[in-house]
Amino acid sequence: MLVGSYFWGCLADLSGRRYTLAMMLFMQAFFEASSGLISNFWGYCILKFLTGFS
Numbered sequence: 001m002l003v004g005s006y007f008w009g010c011l012a013d014l015s016g017r018r019y020t021l022a023m024m025l026f027m028q029a030f031f032e033a034s035s036g037l038i039s040n041f042w043g044y045c046i047l048k049f050l051t052g053f054s
Helices: 002-015 017-037 041-053
Strands: none
Touching (some): 002 041, 017 041
């Protein structure tokens, strides 16, 4: 979350808050839905990391 918040904050400054928030929420929903469907432990860990990043 520490790295993701810095990245998303810089992107929000460049492209606007509404676009960044929509992209971040879409990515979080996608990664959470994917982590519920995966049957591999390491894939689950990677998807949870990506969820935390977004």
